[in-house]
Every structure is written in structure tokens, then in C-alpha cells.
Amino acid sequence: MSGQQHAQVVILGGGPGGYPAAFAAADHGFQTVLIDEGEHPGGVCLNRGCIPSKALLHAAKLIHEVREAAEWGLTFGDPQIDLDRLRGFRTQVVGSLTGGIEQLCSARGIERIQARGTFVDSTTLKLASADGSTRTITFDHGIVATGSLPVMPGLFDIGDSRVMDSTGALQLPDIPSRLLVIGGGYIGLELGTVYAALGSAVTVVEMTDGLLPGADRDLVRPLQKILTQRFTDILLKTRVAGLTATDSGITARLENENGESEQTFDRVLVSVGRRPNSSGFGLEQTQVHVDDRGFIRVDRHQRTDDPHLLAIGDVAGEPMLAHKATREAHVAIDTLLEEPGQFDCRAIPAVVFTDPELAWCGLTETEAKAQGQDVVVTRFPWAASGRARTLARTEGLTKLIVEPAKQRVLGVGIVGPGAAEMIAEAVLAVELGATARDLAESIHAHPTLSETIMEAAEGVFGQPTHQYKPRSAKRK
Amino acid sequence: MTIEFKLQEVSEGVESVDIAEIRVQPGDVITPGTVVCEVETDKAVAEIECPHAGTVKEVLVSPGDTVPIGAPLLLIEETAAADSDAPQEPATPEISTADSGTSSVSADSEPAAAADTASADAGTDAASSEQSASVVEFLLPAVSEDVTSVDVAEVLVSPGDRIAAGTVVCEVETDKAVAEIECPHAGTIESVHIKAGDHIDIGAPLLTIRTVPDAAAGDPKDSQSGSAAQTPAVSSPPSPAPSPAQPVSVPAPSPASQTAAAPIRPAGSGGANDADVNTAHPPPPAGPATRRLARKLGVDLRQVTGSARGGRIVIEDVEVYVRSRLAAPQGRSGSLATGIVPATSLPDFSQFGPVEREPLNKIYRAAAVGLHESWLTIPHVTQHDLADVTELETARRRYVQANPNAPKITMTAIMIKAVVGALKAFPRFNSSLDMETGEWVIKKYYHIGVAVDTPKGLVVPVIRNCDQKNVLQVAAELSDLAERARNRRLKPSEMRGASFTITNLGGIGGTSFTPIVNYPEVAILGLSRGQKQLRLENGELVERIMLPLSLSYDHRAINGADAARFIVKLSGSLTNLFELF
Structure with missing residues (x-):
């Protein structure tokens, strides 16, 4: 079947950038079409990323907590893991969310087309459906929201299903006795945590000298200490030189300064990063500029070099995070409406859903140091938090990075259970230009972990109530 | 690249200026810091320095123009290709992308064992050893508690100067004190963003410094100081500035090379402006x-x-x-020039004879507004007296003749000291009236304003803390201020804060007059020409030198009896010299 269709706004990609863009466009009266080749909308985030991984991490956390409870006199016995039902929980969570998006699409009158779209020119897409039929659609404005894909270096792509990317690992094919995780970034550590909780012996190999590059080291340290107990091995400054499939498993050649060694694993998770999805769908037929790393060049209004096309989300630049994509979606629709929207966010939260969780936003101490920026840093250890004590989780840390003259909060870093939720307050503080005193003099409910933000702020100009450090961060 | 140089803020509250003089013309080659024009504000003349280097293409203003802050002054063909159009980047954490399978990820120089030594000391950052030289913005550090802004009193460095860490680069005045500002960076000054008289906030950029990557300097900092959210607007080719390719990109530790092209603005897209982009300061x-x-x-x-x-x-x-x-007044557009709306509009004078129109300059306009307000607000009364200054004048002349190298003691200088004595005896004359709270605001300082007649109009420099200065010091300061007032070189800060004002017309003539109180002060003393008079003393006619005093006061704050007491005390102290000193 072929035919010609026209829409005011066409959005290519239905992830956490694409579907909010479609919703906002439709809400402002644009006749909107959302194109996604997946069976369900939601993109990587809902189908193969954030959401399923968090469902599994919730299960993992429960397993750990049950074990920890034995120390306080609560013994539950070893967990019985029914993998089918666990997969079912994950599938049900994902299904309910993607189903919700489908409903919201139709409620808003958005036409959803399941097809692979390829640009013919700046205002035309060729749509190829799964059944082989094709047609074209023309549009006034197109929004490219095609996201990103896991990187699978050729070295590891040996054509064996036991070597998985994050998508494969989230399928939870089985519980391997020995799992190798290549890459100590957030994806590797999150999925490693899931498999370790389910019973796998997990080995993480990281090429650099630390886990979670980009995060301040003092935030990583408590996590690394716990992962050292839960994982079999964390090999830093180590490179995987090659993978070989054998009957007994996948043999990995590991290289580090001590030399080369071989280890065999039942499965391997390759989590060395993600790359923008910007090739293979005809962008070269438009005026869009794609840089060396595969990102579409955009300005602060999400405009590309092509006057008909905007781009948002992972394909439009780092950081490749769902919540950044969603904000950009709204900026893009503002741009279409010629409203004064602009992507000028100062604090994009980064969250790692390990146990403990890591979260930070705004300026990191590492960045401040690298840039020679004069900042005051205060740290409030959770050992001094009553709430952390009641949770028997005192390894956490809350830190503030503050501009010295007016004590504006420039960045916040948190490690500890619940950091992912706590970072919201920090984002608001950085984005609104709050001062340390603003945080310190806003009442925080007791007993909660959020008090640690208040107390860290007190440390900027005085002493935290529950900590006494002579001449700590106070400056002359 | 051609850039427009716009008029920057001259001093606090000044929204427009008169162009007094243009110092450059098309074709001139200028360097950063070149004074391109002089402008007149209400009270002072300011030199405008241009931070750009290049060739002047076009001068967009002419002498006599009244222009608002922000108005374009010059078109400059820039020589250094300063990429000031780079989008400002939000500070964003980095967690994704090819972060772990690669080798060039930034190695963190931590972990220090003592996690609680909470201070980001960049001085020992290992990464800095790679840098050849870098450019830092030195921002005004906190001066003292509760001080959020300062006046720049003096700038002690200029572009091109080499400074060591700890050099005092400027002096600033707070309400309370003058403070020396030390710069912790060592290097060469690329540009100076401030000048004397500027009113600036804590955190405002003072200098751009190309730092010395010398270990001895101890402070090698990256070009991105200021804020994580910045790409430096200063041109710094050798520094490893991050590529501005992505508006939302992070300082990614990725090995892949990044293209450095700034996003272009495609035709036909929406028209929101990027008002807060493109600057080198923290957002x-x-x-x-x-x-x-x-x-x-x-x-x-x-x-x-x-x-x-x-x-x-x-x-x-x-x-x-x-x-x-x-x-705000729109320059010379119509009757808004002074903000004063006349009760009735003027007739057409040309029906009576030829006329010529001459614009009020800033000083006259400001004076008109101030006097209008004072006259409308204050119920004025003037109390007159004649002070016998015969002995005083004789002593003054003798001293001046005997000490030709000492500061010239004038009657005004003596009067300042005499007034301070009277103010101490009658503190309400040294007050302001707060009608909202119904209070006198009694001032514990004795800052005496002295009206000075200049070719451009009347200005009132202020001598501070006259109670703590002897008459020689007062005389020296007075002569300096008056001289600079006539040369239009007074700083705005030198014309603020008076608690009482003296105006002396004695040099010109007259027997008495009614000065208008310099609101929100409550009194002003006018002096006319001293005259020899015959007086009866113990039944004998004697020749005395009598100095006419005219004390105008705010009758709401001061009653008539007190005014009489004040002037009697004052004129008595001029006659009985021991009361003076």
C-alpha cells in the first residue's frame, strides 16, 4: 500500500523525548503523528532501560535487605527465586507503562504509526511497516528523537548469545553462575547488582582506575566498598583483550599491569557505553549536521541546521539521560510555538541506582578542581544522621559545592539509599540559585535523610547541628 | 568579525549619559582598555574604556548625544578572533556514553585519605601540569560580612602588567571602609573590567589574567574558571577549552574528537532570544x-x-x-529630560523676540530635580546673622602669609570646623527626618558638603569626618576636592553622604541670600561677602569685619528658637576663637 499523508508535526522516535514532545505538540493544537518502530512506545527507557532495570533492582534490594535483617534478629531464610515470575513482574511493569502512553496518545488525538521512518528529504519520511508495506508522510516540522544504542565493540561481538548487551541482560535469560561485566559505568554496576543479588558470581572489569568515571571519588567510595563484598571481583585498570566461546563458557583474556590472564564465565555483559542513533535513516538527505561522535548538532532551542527539523534526547547530545530528553521535548515545542523556551538547565541530575544509590547535579567537585574554580565544599556523613541509623545504612554522604562569595549552591552530590529521590531538592536549589542558607533555614522533616542536605548547608557558614568539625569548611 | 561596542554601566543608578568627547575615529587601531570616549553623568565625567582590540570602523555617537546604557558606541573590526558566540553550557554531570571501555577517561587525582578536609584546593591539581598557560577571570571576593557590593576606589593595575600571586590589584570602598583586594593568581593582566567609581557586586569580574603555569606561582588554573557552566569568552587559543559543539554536551572524557563548530541558527526557525548566553560570567x-x-x-x-x-x-x-x-527619562525626548512636569506649558517666546535653546547638561538637570524635590518637601526658613570675624580674619591672613607652603586656610575651611562644633551642640541640625516612622535620624558622623561652582554647574563634594580632622587637613582636602570638581574628576562616592552643607558666595558678593536645603539634610549654611562695618563698642565707634551668615533649615525638624541658638553659637565661636579650636 502506498499513500500520501501530511501532518503539522511528525516525531520520529517514541521514547522519553519523543512521546512528551508529541503530547506537548498535540496539547498546543498541532496535528501530530508519532512514529516508532517498536511494538510499544516508550523507547529504550521504558522497554529496554530505566524501567525494567529498576524493577529488577527493586527485587535485588529486597534480597539484600532480607539478608541484612538477620543481623537485627529477623531471619527469613534464603530467597526462592522463580525467574519466570520475576520476568513477569518486569514485563507487567513495562506493559502497564507503555499501555498508559498508548492511551494518553489516543486521548490526545495523536496518530501513532508503528513503522521505521527514513528521511527522503527535509519534510518527507518513508515509513516501512513490519509487514513490508511502505508509504510516505510529509510534515511541516519534524522532531528527531531516535535515541541511542548500546555500543558493542567488534572485539566482543563474537556471535554468541552468551555475550549480551544491556538489552539482552534485562531479558534475564537465566542466572549465570559466573557473570563478567565489561565496563564499570552505571549500566554495568546496576545490572551487575541485579545478577549478584540473584546469585551470580559477578566480576567487573573497568579500564580506568575507578568505577563510575565522572562521579566524585568520595561519592563512589562507599559504593565501591559494598560492591567489593557483593561482587566476586572488581578489576580496575584492566582491559578485556578478547572473548572466546567454548563449551564451558566464554573465556575472557584480561590484561593489566600485572600481565595477562584468562578467566571463563557463563555469560558476559558488555556495557561500555551508548552511542547516538543517527545513522541508517536518511539524515544525510536533510541539512542536519551530525558530528564526529554521531550527535545531531542543535542549538539551545533544539534547532538543527535544517530549518524543518528539531532534534531532542540522546541523539541531540550528552548527557544521554531520559529526563534531559523530556525537558528538551518541551523546549522543542516552545520553539515551534515561538515561545521563549530554551534549554538553559543548570542542573541535570545524574542518578545511579545501585545500592547505595549515587546522585549528583550541577557542578561536581572534580569539575571545580579541573577548572580551577574557587568553591567551598562541605560534607555531611550519614553516620551523623538519625534516619540513616534507623535504616542501619550509615555509609552515605551528602556534599554541597558552594560558591564562596554569596554561598550559592552550585552542585550537590549524594551517596546512600534514597539518594535518587533526595537529589530533587538539590536540583531545585541549583536551578533556582538558592544559597546555602536557603537550604539550612528551610525546615526538613525529622527524621529523614533529607536532613543531611540541610546539615551539609549549615556546614557552609557554621557548624551542622549533628556534627562538630573545628575549622572545617569555614573560610577565612 | 565586526563587533558592536556598547555603553556599559557607568555607575549605579545611571541609566543614560551625555557624550562629552569622542577620543577615537574610524580607522584608529585600539587595544583593550583604550579610552574611546568621555561621558557625563549627573555628577561626574567618566572615561569609557573599550575591552576589544581592533580597528574602529564606525563611531555611532557624537558629542552632545544623550544615550542610554547599552547603546552601541562603536563598530569595531576585531583583530583577535574571540569566539564570543559560543553557547554557554549548562553544568551537567557525565555518566553515560563510551565511558568505560576507553582509556582516556579523566583520571581523578583523588582519593585523599582524609575525606573530611572539606575544601576544594585546586592548587595541587595534578592535571594542571599539562597546561601551558590559561586564562582566569578574577572575581571580586567577599570583602567583609554583609557587604554585597562595593565602590571601586582605585585600580592599581592595567592591561599588560605582570603580577605575582597576592598582588593588591585594586582598592574598594564599602560603606564602612576601604579594602585592598589581593589577587591570588600570578600572571599577565589581559584586561581590566573595572574602573574607579564603578559600583560592583561581590563576584563581579575584575580582571582577566593569563596565568603563569609556573609551579612557583602555585595557582595554575584552567581557563574555565568563573563557572562550570561557562565557555570562556576570552580568546585563549592554547588552553584546552571544551568544544562548544553541543549546547547540552558535558565535559565528556571521551576520546572521540569533537568538532568545535558552534550551532548555527537555521533560517526560518523561532525567534526567542538568547539573552543570558554568551558571557564569561557565572549565570x-x-x-x-x-x-x-x-x-x-x-x-x-x-x-x-x-x-x-x-x-x-x-x-x-x-x-x-x-x-x-x-x-526612565528617554534622553532629550521632550519634557521628560528632568522628570519635572511644569504646571503650565511654556508660551511661544518667539512671538516676543528671538530666542535660542540650550540644553541643560546632566549636572543642571540633576540639580533641578534635587532642588525641586527639596523645595516641595521642606518648609524652608532662613535665619540671618552677622558674625564678627575681625580677629579671626586677621589671624587667618597672618597664618597664610607666614606659611606660604601650608594648605591655604580659607574662611570655608574654618567655617567647616566651626559648623562641626555647632552641630555637636545641636545634633538635630546633623540629622534627617524620617516621616514614615516619625523620627529624627541623628547622624553620628560629620560629613560636610561644600557647594562648588564649576563651569558645568554646581557640584557638592563631601569632606568626611570633619570632627576628626584639624583645620589644615580640612583645608588641604577642600582645595583638592574643589580643584577636581572644577576639572570634573570627582568620583560619585565623593559626592555622597553629606550630613550638612555649606555654600559660600562670599567670593562673589552679596549681603545675604536664602540657600535651599540639600534634601534629605535638614539645614544648610550660606556665607556672603564679609564687610567692614562701623560698630559701637563701649560707646566707641570701631571698624569690624562682619561676615553675613544665612542658615536655611527644615522647619519640620528644627524650630525657630533652636535655629537662632545654633546661629548664635556658630557666630559666637567665630568671634571667640578659643571656642573654635
Whole structure:
């Protein structure tokens, strides 16, 4: 079947950038079409990323907590893991969310087309459906929201299903006795945590000298200490030189300064990063500029070099995070409406859903140091938090990075259970230009972990109530 | 690249200036810091320095023009290709992408064992050893508690100077004190962003310094100081500035090379402005909703004073700013020049004879507004007296003749000391009236304003703390201030804060007059020409030198009897010299 269709706004990609863009466009009266080749909308985030991984991490956390409870006199016995039902929980969570998006699409009158779209020119897409039929659609404005894909270096792509990317690992094919995780970034550590909780012996190999590059080291340290107990091995400054499939498993050649060694694993998770999805769908037929790393060049209004096309989300630049994509979606629709929207966010939260969780936003101490920026840093250890004590989780840390003259909060870093939720307050503080005193003099409910933000702020100009450090961060 | 050089803020509250003199013409080659023109504000003349280097293409103003702050002054063909169009990058954490399978990820120089030594000391950053030289912005550090802004008293360095870490680069005045500002960076000064008389906030950029990557300097800093959210606007080719390719990109530790092209603006896209982009300073402290409103109204948030804690800008601040800009005088457009609306409009004088129109300069306009306000506000009464200054004048002349190298003691200088004595005896004359609270605001300082007649109009420099200075010191200061007033070189800070004013017309003539109180002061003393008079003393006629005093006062603050007492005390002290000193 072929035919010609026209829409005011066409959005290519239905992830956490694409579907909010479609919703906002439709809400402002644009006749909107959302194109996604997946069976369900939601993109990587809902189908193969954030959401399923968090469902599994919730299960993992429960397993750990049950074990920890034995120390306080609560013994539950070893967990019985029914993998089918666990997969079912994950599938049900994902299904309910993607189903919700489908409903919201139709409620808003958005036409959803399941097809692979390829640009013919700046205002035309060729749509190829799964059944082989094709047609074209023309549009006034197109929004490219095609996201990103896991990187699978050729070295590891040996054509064996036991070597998985994050998508494969989230399928939870089985519980391997020995799992190798290549890459100590957030994806590797999150999925490693899931498999370790389910019973796998997990080995993480990281090429650099630390886990979670980009995060301040003092935030990583408590996590690394716990992962050292839960994982079999964390090999830093180590490179995987090659993978070989054998009957007994996948043999990995590991290289580090001590030399080369071989280890065999039942499965391997390759989590060395993600790359923008910007090739293979005809962008070269438009005026869009794609840089060396595969990102579409955009300005602060999400405009590309092509006057008909905007781009948002992972394909439009780092950081490749769902919540950044969603904000950009709204900026893009503002741009279409010629409203004064602009992507000028100062604090994009980064969250790692390990146990403990890591979260930070705004300026990191590492960045401040690298840039020679004069900042005051205060740290409030959770050992001094009553709430952390009641949770028997005192390894956490809350830190503030503050501009010295007016004590504006420039960045916040948190490690500890619940950091992912706590970072919201920090984002608001950085984005609104709050001062340390603003945080310190806003009442925080007791007993909660959020008090640690208040107390860290007190440390900027005085002493935290529950900590006494002579001449700590106070400056002359 | 051709750039427009716009008129920057001259001093606090000044929204427009008169162009007094243009110092450059098309074709001139200028360097950063070149004085390109002189402008006149209400009270002072300021030299405008241009921070750009290049060739002047076009001069967009002429002498006599009244232009608002922000108005374009020059078109400059820039020589250094300063990429000031690079988009400002939000500070964003990095967690994704090819972060772990690669080798060039930034190695963190931590972990230090003592995690609680909470201070980001960049001085020992290992990464810095790679840098050849870098450019830092030196921002005004906190001067003292509760001080949020200062006046620049003196700038002690200029572009091209080499400074060591700890060099005092400028002096600033707070309400309370003068402070020396030390710069912790060593290097060569690329540009100076301030000048004497500037009113600046804590955190404002003072200098751009190309630092010395010398270990001895101890402070090698990266070019991106200022804020994580910045790409430096200064041109710094050798520094490893991050590529501005992505508006939302992070300082990614990725090995892949990044293209350095700034995003272009495709034709036909939406038209929102990027008001708060393209600068080298930390972003203004304002939340997203405030920023959006500012963009919508075309307000540069850097021009807006924040009213919330720490100088945070809230929506109301933007509204107030816009309202004040709309209400501000529009230069010479019509009767708004002084802000004073005449009761009736003027007749056409040409029906009576030929006329010529001459514009009021800034000083006259400001004086008109001030005097108008004072006259409308203050119920004036003037109390006259004649002081017998025969002995005083004789002693004065003798001293002046005997000490030709000492500061010349004038009657005004002596009068300042005499007035301080009277003010101490009658403190309400050294006050202001707060009608909202119904209080006298009694001042514990004795800052005496002295009206000085200059070719450009009347100005009133202020001699501070006259109670703590002897008459020689007062005389020396007075002569310096008067000289600079005539040369139009007074700083705005030198014309603020008077608690009482003296105006001396004795040099010109007259027997008495009615001075107008310099609101919000409550009294002013006018002096006329001293005259020899015959007086009866113990039944004998004697020749005395009598000095006419005219004390105008705010009758709301001071009653007539007290005014009489004040002037009797004052004139008595001029006659009985021992009361003076």
C-alpha cells in the first residue's frame, strides 16, 4: 500500500523525548503523528532501560535487605527465586507503562504509526511497516528523537548469545553462575547488582582506575566498598583483550599491569557505553549536521541546521539521560510555538541506582578542581544522621559545592539509599540559585535523610547541628 | 568579525549619559582598555574604556548625544578572533556514553585519605601540569560580612602588567571602609573590567589574567574558571577549552574528537532570544521561570538587581526593572529630560523676540530635580546673622602669609570646623527626618558638603569626618576636592553622604541670600561677602569685619528658637576663637 499523508508535526522516535514532545505538540493544537518502530512506545527507557532495570533492582534490594535483617534478629531464610515470575513482574511493569502512553496518545488525538521512518528529504519520511508495506508522510516540522544504542565493540561481538548487551541482560535469560561485566559505568554496576543479588558470581572489569568515571571519588567510595563484598571481583585498570566461546563458557583474556590472564564465565555483559542513533535513516538527505561522535548538532532551542527539523534526547547530545530528553521535548515545542523556551538547565541530575544509590547535579567537585574554580565544599556523613541509623545504612554522604562569595549552591552530590529521590531538592536549589542558607533555614522533616542536605548547608557558614568539625569548611 | 561596542554601566543608578568627547575615529587601531570616549553623568565625567582590540570602523555617537546604557558606541573590526558566540553550557554531570571501555577517561587525582578536609584546593591539581598557560577571570571576593557590593576606589593595575600571586590589584570602598583586594593568581593582566567609581557586586569580574603555569606561582588554573557552566569568552587559543559543539554536551572524557563548530541558527526557525548566553560570567542567580520571563521581555538578567537572599533574582525584580526602565527619562525626548512636569506649558517666546535653546547638561538637570524635590518637601526658613570675624580674619591672613607652603586656610575651611562644633551642640541640625516612622535620624558622623561652582554647574563634594580632622587637613582636602570638581574628576562616592552643607558666595558678593536645603539634610549654611562695618563698642565707634551668615533649615525638624541658638553659637565661636579650636 502506498499513500500520501501530511501532518503539522511528525516525531520520529517514541521514547522519553519523543512521546512528551508529541503530547506537548498535540496539547498546543498541532496535528501530530508519532512514529516508532517498536511494538510499544516508550523507547529504550521504558522497554529496554530505566524501567525494567529498576524493577529488577527493586527485587535485588529486597534480597539484600532480607539478608541484612538477620543481623537485627529477623531471619527469613534464603530467597526462592522463580525467574519466570520475576520476568513477569518486569514485563507487567513495562506493559502497564507503555499501555498508559498508548492511551494518553489516543486521548490526545495523536496518530501513532508503528513503522521505521527514513528521511527522503527535509519534510518527507518513508515509513516501512513490519509487514513490508511502505508509504510516505510529509510534515511541516519534524522532531528527531531516535535515541541511542548500546555500543558493542567488534572485539566482543563474537556471535554468541552468551555475550549480551544491556538489552539482552534485562531479558534475564537465566542466572549465570559466573557473570563478567565489561565496563564499570552505571549500566554495568546496576545490572551487575541485579545478577549478584540473584546469585551470580559477578566480576567487573573497568579500564580506568575507578568505577563510575565522572562521579566524585568520595561519592563512589562507599559504593565501591559494598560492591567489593557483593561482587566476586572488581578489576580496575584492566582491559578485556578478547572473548572466546567454548563449551564451558566464554573465556575472557584480561590484561593489566600485572600481565595477562584468562578467566571463563557463563555469560558476559558488555556495557561500555551508548552511542547516538543517527545513522541508517536518511539524515544525510536533510541539512542536519551530525558530528564526529554521531550527535545531531542543535542549538539551545533544539534547532538543527535544517530549518524543518528539531532534534531532542540522546541523539541531540550528552548527557544521554531520559529526563534531559523530556525537558528538551518541551523546549522543542516552545520553539515551534515561538515561545521563549530554551534549554538553559543548570542542573541535570545524574542518578545511579545501585545500592547505595549515587546522585549528583550541577557542578561536581572534580569539575571545580579541573577548572580551577574557587568553591567551598562541605560534607555531611550519614553516620551523623538519625534516619540513616534507623535504616542501619550509615555509609552515605551528602556534599554541597558552594560558591564562596554569596554561598550559592552550585552542585550537590549524594551517596546512600534514597539518594535518587533526595537529589530533587538539590536540583531545585541549583536551578533556582538558592544559597546555602536557603537550604539550612528551610525546615526538613525529622527524621529523614533529607536532613543531611540541610546539615551539609549549615556546614557552609557554621557548624551542622549533628556534627562538630573545628575549622572545617569555614573560610577565612 | 565586526563587533558592536556598547555603553556599559557607568555607575549605579545611571541609566543614560551625555557624550562629552569622542577620543577615537574610524580607522584608529585600539587595544583593550583604550579610552574611546568621555561621558557625563549627573555628577561626574567618566572615561569609557573599550575591552576589544581592533580597528574602529564606525563611531555611532557624537558629542552632545544623550544615550542610554547599552547603546552601541562603536563598530569595531576585531583583530583577535574571540569566539564570543559560543553557547554557554549548562553544568551537567557525565555518566553515560563510551565511558568505560576507553582509556582516556579523566583520571581523578583523588582519593585523599582524609575525606573530611572539606575544601576544594585546586592548587595541587595534578592535571594542571599539562597546561601551558590559561586564562582566569578574577572575581571580586567577599570583602567583609554583609557587604554585597562595593565602590571601586582605585585600580592599581592595567592591561599588560605582570603580577605575582597576592598582588593588591585594586582598592574598594564599602560603606564602612576601604579594602585592598589581593589577587591570588600570578600572571599577565589581559584586561581590566573595572574602573574607579564603578559600583560592583561581590563576584563581579575584575580582571582577566593569563596565568603563569609556573609551579612557583602555585595557582595554575584552567581557563574555565568563573563557572562550570561557562565557555570562556576570552580568546585563549592554547588552553584546552571544551568544544562548544553541543549546547547540552558535558565535559565528556571521551576520546572521540569533537568538532568545535558552534550551532548555527537555521533560517526560518523561532525567534526567542538568547539573552543570558554568551558571557564569561557565572549565570545570574535566577530560577527557570524568571529566566523565561526575562527572555520574553528581552531583559538581560545581568542588569537586574536581585532582591532575594544572596542576590537571587525573582520575577518581581524583573518586573521592577522593566517598570523602572520604562519610567526612565528617554534622553532629550521632550519634557521628560528632568522628570519635572511644569504646571503650565511654556508660551511661544518667539512671538516676543528671538530666542535660542540650550540644553541643560546632566549636572543642571540633576540639580533641578534635587532642588525641586527639596523645595516641595521642606518648609524652608532662613535665619540671618552677622558674625564678627575681625580677629579671626586677621589671624587667618597672618597664618597664610607666614606659611606660604601650608594648605591655604580659607574662611570655608574654618567655617567647616566651626559648623562641626555647632552641630555637636545641636545634633538635630546633623540629622534627617524620617516621616514614615516619625523620627529624627541623628547622624553620628560629620560629613560636610561644600557647594562648588564649576563651569558645568554646581557640584557638592563631601569632606568626611570633619570632627576628626584639624583645620589644615580640612583645608588641604577642600582645595583638592574643589580643584577636581572644577576639572570634573570627582568620583560619585565623593559626592555622597553629606550630613550638612555649606555654600559660600562670599567670593562673589552679596549681603545675604536664602540657600535651599540639600534634601534629605535638614539645614544648610550660606556665607556672603564679609564687610567692614562701623560698630559701637563701649560707646566707641570701631571698624569690624562682619561676615553675613544665612542658615536655611527644615522647619519640620528644627524650630525657630533652636535655629537662632545654633546661629548664635556658630557666630559666637567665630568671634571667640578659643571656642573654635
